[in-house]
Ligand SMILES: NC(=O)NCCC(=O)O
């Protein structure tokens with residue numbers, strides 16, 4: 001199969017230039033300037049010509065933080081690998097890296113098998129796994145090496161959720177030491193869960209049960225404290241560290257300071273922290289439950305430092321932390337007790353569009369948009385140059401993006417398997433027009449044309465940023 005994407009502005013992390021793209025099979029075969037005289041010949045021999053006139057031609061989005069069908073809070077996130085990867089494709093994301101979750105008392109490798117069984121044959125776009133290690137012991141530590149050999153080269157640990165996913169400082173230290181041996185990247189959910197549990201217990205004892213209390217009992221100071229502690233532990237072991245879903249200005253300051261000192265510390269933020277705030281958690285009645293995630297949505301003044309962090313590269317990646325729970329049945333579990341509201345929000349479909357609003361607002365350049373949404377996550381998680389760039393030899397994961405089309409985000413029109421939108425009614429400028437996943441057109445003319453099982457498991461190499 002030969003496809004030509006013609007007439008667009010190719011945007012890579014290194015810059016933008018008008019170019020036509022020749023796809024042969026699953027890979028990008030060549031790029032040519034439109035006036036180079038090559039494209040007519042390519043088009044004549046092509047099975048399909050995609051007209052990208054007036055549009056951007058982007059490397060497919062890489063969402064390095066999703067939770068499809070994840071057991072959490074007594075329920076399971078509502079997108080399966082099948083539904084969630086279709087929604088990803090609609091939003092211009094052609095790779096997800098999802099989290100396998102080791103339950104306490106189980107083995108890491110059996111967990112990996114379990115997650116392979118869930119995803120195999122289901123995904124519409126390519127996927128990889130990180131491993132959540134919730135039970136750090138001699139066996140789990142050895143199994144981390146086997147995971148790296150199996151293409152799962154990053155491990156998430158939790159400083160939050162005591163009794164469930166929580167890792168002690170000693171656990172963290174041991175896992176970090178293991179990572180220095182096998183080259184893996186340690187990812188950290190940095191919130192001081194022990195202190196938070198005290199604040200939660202006091203709020204409930206005082207009869208404060210509404211969703212907004214979720215935010216008030218997880219203050220930014222406790223994210224900053226945990227972030228700083230994780231950084232110190234990483235410094236002691238020499239392990240690289242990636243802070244996930246960073247939400248607040250003081251946590252960002254801790255990351256910036258470590259980076260300025262030359263430490264291998266990286267961080268991602270998520271669209272919800274850039275566009276939503278604790279005012280959403282405080283919506284009347286139980287409506288705020290839709291916005292319960294951890295770390296929580298912050299006061300609006302945290303947003304400007306996060307945008308600045310994206311510009312200065314103190315924040316290197318934007319992922320979604322897509323973890324949807326239906327409002328009607330699942331968020332309902334916490335009515336009358338905010339601590340029982342399943343933590344997580346939907347978002348895998350909207351990351352590229354939301355970040356494009358940042359481009360329009362002058363917060364990000366076009367190239368930086370591509371860098372934080374595609375190129376850097378690909379490099380951070382050992383997928384580059386297969387993913388994250390429009391270049392000869394790379395997988396033909398290509399998004400044709402119309403920067404002038406308009407759309408209104410809504411649960412009535414989105415493709416995620418969840419009964420609400422966190423961005424209901426939001427007017428967006430820009431829209432995904434056509435998506436290729438490894439050379440196959442999976443979205444065109446407002447129609448999904450892909451298939452479950454097209455998406456393949458990606459064995460990932462090591463992070464490419466470490467020194
Ligand atoms: N973030 C969140 O609230 N839910 C998903 C699990 C996690 O990433 O901590």
Ligand SMILES: [Zn+2]
Pocket residue numbers: 189244245294
């Ligand atoms: Zn987390």
Ligand SMILES: [Zn+2]
Pocket residue numbers: 065066067321322323
């Ligand atoms: Zn998450």
